[in-house]
Amino acid sequence: MIHLRDVRMLYPDGGGVECVNLDVHPGEFVFLVGPSGAGKTTVLKLIYMEERPQQGVVKVHQYDSSRIKRREIPYLRRLLGIVFQDFRLLPDRDVFENVAFALRVTGAKRKEIKRKVLRVLAEVGLSHKRHRMPHELSGGEQQRVAIARALVNEPLALLADEPTGNLDPDTARGVLELLEKINLKGTAVLMATHNYALVERAGKRIVRIDGGRTL
Amino acid sequence: MSGFWCSIREGIEGFRRAPFSSFVSLSTVALALTLLGAFAAVSLNLNRLAAALQQRMTFEVFVDDALEGAAIADLERQIRATPGVAKVEFVSKEAAARAIKEEFGDDVLEILGENPLPASFRVALTANSRSAPVAESVAAKLRALKGVSEVVYRAELFRLLDRYLQLAITVDVVVGIALVLGSIFVVFNTIRLIIHAKRQIIGTMKLVGATPGFIRRPFLVEGMLQGGAGGALAVFFLWVLVRLASVEAPHLLVLPDLFFPSILAAGILLGWMGSFVAVRRLLKY
Numbered sequence: 306m307i308h309l310r311d312v313r314m315l316y317p318d319g320g321g322v323e324c325v326n327l328d329v330h331p332g333e334f335v336f337l338v339g340p341s342g343a344g345k346t347t348v349l350k351l352i353y354m355e356e357r358p359q360q361g362v363v364k365v366h367q368y369d370s371s372r373i374k375r376r377e378i379p380y381l382r383r384l385l386g387i388v389f390q391d392f393r394l395l396p397d398r399d400v401f402e403n404v405a406f407a408l409r410v411t412g413a414k415r416k417e418i419k420r421k422v423l424r425v426l427a428e429v430g431l432s433h434k435r436h437r438m439p440h441e442l443s444g445g446e447q448q449r450v451a452i453a454r455a456l457v458n459e460p461l462a463l464l465a466d467e468p469t470g471n472l473d474p475d476t477a478r479g480v481l482e483l484l485e486k487i488n489l490k491g492t493a494v495l496m497a498t499h500n501y502a503l504v505e506r507a508g509k510r511i512v513r514i515d516g517g518r519t520l
Numbered sequence: 521m522s523g524f525w526c527s528i529r530e531g532i533e534g535f536r537r538a539p540f541s542s543f544v545s546l547s548t549v550a551l552a553l554t555l556l557g558a559f560a561a562v563s564l565n566l567n568r569l570a571a572a573l574q575q576r577m578t579f580e581v582f583v584d585d586a587l588e589g590a591a592i593a594d595l596e597r598q599i600r601a602t603p604g605v606a607k608v609e610f611v612s613k614e615a616a617a618r619a620i621k622e623e624f625g626d627d628v629l630e631i632l633g634e635n636p637l638p639a640s641f642r643v644a645l646t647a648n649s650r651s652a653p654v655a656e657s658v659a660a661k662l663r664a665l666k667g668v669s670e671v672v673y674r675a676e677l678f679r680l681l682d683r684y685l686q687l688a689i690t691v692d693v694v695v696g697i698a699l700v701l702g703s704i705f706v707v708f709n710t711i712r713l714i715i716h717a718k719r720q721i722i723g724t725m726k727l728v729g730a731t732p733g734f735i736r737r738p739f740l741v742e743g744m745l746q747g748g749a750g751g752a753l754a755v756f757f758l759w760v761l762v763r764l765a766s767v768e769a770p771h772l773l774v775l776p777d778l779f780f781p782s783i784l785a786a787g788i789l790l791g792w793m794g795s796f797v798a799v800r801r802l803l804k805y
Contacts, residue, residue: 353727376731383729393724397537409530410730454728 306331306461306493307352312361314347322347322517329462329495334488336504337497339514345497348514349464353385354378366461383411386455386463390470392447394439400426401435404453411458425453429483445476452483462493469500477503531741541714542746548710549750549787550757552703557758557783559699563692565773570685574650579643579659580672587667592639595667599641604649604658609642616640638669652678704790711743711794715802722802732803739795747791751784758783
């Protein structure tokens with residue numbers, strides 16, 4: 306479903322990745338582990354095509370980095386749910402609207418939006434806080450809202466870039482358990498992290514990256 | 521709700537969600553259009569006043585005292601046929617004496633025992649003959665006509681008006697262009713800064729798979745609303761200014777019917793274009 310073959314993408318400052326190979330199959334849970342600056346975020350950016358490879362190819366479902374047109378990128382991203390360390394919630398909308406937003410962009414009907422948002426908020430345990438604004442929530446809760454937003458479109462895969470980076474250990478474990486629960490329902494998860502302790506306990510497939518190369 | 525109506529609603533919501541930035545944008549448009557509108561009103565009326573002034577600048581073509589009856593009628597025909605002449609009005613000796621009496625209160629007949637005032641023709645020029653050189657050539661042609669004793673007109677006034685009208689038109693055009701460009705620059709930059717502050721929201725929209733059209737529409741709607749509201753405010757300010765001016769000097773300002781609707785339309789257009797340009801930079805995938 307997600308395939309990176311001999312991918313190189315170097316930034317002018319020397320950062321980026323080269324010789325990256327990675328496969329994520331449907332329903333799989335994969336950790337992308339490496340120290341800060343190893344290239345984890347670049348790999349995720351290549352998958353959701355914020356960046357294009359200078360060499361090699363990235364394939365996501367039917368989309369191929371060498372052939373995809375700019376206007377197709379929004380449709381590629383609807384196949385993926387993306388979660389960040391800094392949550393990236395819309396500060397001027399409540400929890401419900403933040404999650405609903407991902408559906409509105411697809412032109413979903415109001416009834417469908419309501420049904421799906423309430424279901425996914427129940428899944429992340431935040432139904433009771435659906436009218437709260439992001440600044441009224443804890444870090445863990447904000448990350449759950451971000452996960453709900455990533456899930457509401459029923460993506461094929463969820464990409465998480467250091468989703469526990471800003472959270473205390475207990476909250477981080479809670480977020481990881483939530484991602485595992487989501488994965489059990491069939492959504493593939495690719496989680497980039499430098500938290501080795503968390504990864505080892507989880508017992509999932511691990512892809513190591515260092516100096517911009519997958520090992 | 522379809523994506524289209526959703527983004528329209530988003531645009532209206534954006535106006536409500538960020539009242540301060542909406543106010544800044546609206547005020548900028550209002551200020552720029554009030555300045556532009558006031559300038560346009562003055563320009564339109566300056567041209568009109570100059571044209572009216574030129575229209576009043578007539579020639580006095582004095583007739584030989586010896587000329588009478590049919591000869592005067594013949595001279596009138598020749599004057600009418602002179603290129604550049606628009607209107608000819610005959611002023612008889614008696615009418616000239618009456619005008620003196622009306623103006624000074626003295627009857628020349630009583631004072632002098634006779635009427636020394638010559639008959640004359642008051643000649644108005646066509647619109648494209650009201651410049652100093654053309655007026656001079658028309659005057660020369662009239663002087664050459666048989667039966668004309670003298671042609672009097674305010675040549676210096678023609679020259680002054682020529683010079684200052686040309687200067688006024690040049691200044692008007694330069695200031696007008698500077699004002700239009702300045703207004704576009706200020707309004708565009710204000711909108712650009714406001715939209716730049718929302719780049720995180722735009723980034724999030726892109727991440728969840730919003731198409732460029734979907735992202736752009738709410739900003740365009742918001743821009744048009746802000747521009748329209750700014751335009752409406754400018755219309756109000758200008759209307760007050762025009763009312764005040766008409767109290768001080770009635771009929772001084774005459775504005776075309778489409779003046780106020782144009783200001784409103786300019787506001788909407790400015791808001792739309794400013795938002796379009798500002799969002800376009802942030803929409804690259």
